[in-house]
Amino acid sequence: xxxxxxxxxxxxxxxxxxxxxxxxxxxxxxxxxxxxxxxxxxxxxxxxxxxxxxxxxxxxxxxxxxxxxxxxxxxxxxxxxxxxxxxxxxxxxx
Numbered sequence: 088x089x090x091x092x093x094x095x096x097x098x099x100x101x102x103x104x105x106x107x108x109x110x111x112x113x114x115x116x117x118x119x120x121x122x123x124x125x126x127x128x129x130x131x132x133x134x135x136x137x138x139x140x141x142x143x144x145x146x147x148x149x150x151x152x153x154x155x156x157x158x159x160x161x162x163x164x165x166x167x168x169x170x171x172x173x174x175x176x177x178x179x180x181x
Contacts (some may be wrong), residue, residue: 094130094137094150102126102137105150129154 094102106122129135135154158165 088143090141091138092141094139096127096130098137098139099123099127099130101139102150 103119103122103126106126107117107119110117110122126137129152130137135152137150137152139150153166155164156167157163
């Protein structure tokens with residue numbers, strides 16, 4: 088069973104682990120301090136919402152970050168969602 092919930096600051100350690108694993112998968116330079124600062128600021132300032140997925144009670148398996156942007160054509164706010172983190176094993180299982 089997969090459970091999905093909104094991440095909180097208490098989930099920051101797990102988010103950083105997932106974020107860094109995702110960056111490693113794409114062979115990006117790893118920087119857990121920068122990842123913690125980026126994710127923590129987005130959560131604290133309400134600049135984005137992060138959803139975490141847990142499978143069978145296991146720690147976070149996947150995270151999706153959503154943030155707001157302005158659509159000039161519609162003259163409205165839109166929400167953009169991007170996958171920002173995923174355990175490598177979750178990717179292989181898909």
